[in-house]
Amino acid sequence: GENVEQHPSTLSVQEGDSAVIKCTYSDSASNYFPWYKQELGKRPQLIIDIRSNVGEKKDQRIAVTLNKTAKHFSLHITETQPEDSAVYFCAASGSNTGKLIFGQGTTLQVKP
């Protein structure tokens, strides 16, 4: 069935360093890949997304890359700040019903 694997499960970095989170997906029909940030007890918030016709997308300190051949995509956060600390989820969608399949999440801790 459809599956999204995400790693690492936890990531600790020093403030100012970069953080990279990687996901792989199983369904080759997947064509939309959002990333969500979830702070404790709050809703998942979309931070960036990428569609299958694009290989890379950047928004200030956040970038996402997509390798369709290898079926993996990655989130890159540069110049991390303590407020970047949260759980990050990748997701994939290829269904014509919009269903999102989420990865297991990565807990990012940015140490001041």
Next chain:
Amino acid sequence: EPEVTQTPSHQVTQMGQEVILRCVPISNHLYFYWYRQILGQKVEFLVSFYNNEISEKSEIFDDQFSVERPDGSNFTLKIRSTKLEDSAMYFCASDREYSNQPQHFGDGTRLSIL
């Protein structure tokens, strides 16, 4: 910026009771979803809904679950006879079009089954 709103924020219910979780999607959105998140785990798809019909549902969404759009604004999730394992955070989401579009999540309803 318009938001998806969910009520209640926290629902505590005895096992075996029925619960109804409510959502008001963003007004010009046409596609609606329910997801759940067991504490400390990933977000799991339950059901998608369009044009007053279920578009797709997961294995989690068994006969105890139902969804409804009773009027032009509300979208509800009903669990007929709750079980302990239904305890989770339930998120409603909506988007303008299916496929390749950002889904906007509500703040969720924390459901606690005793």
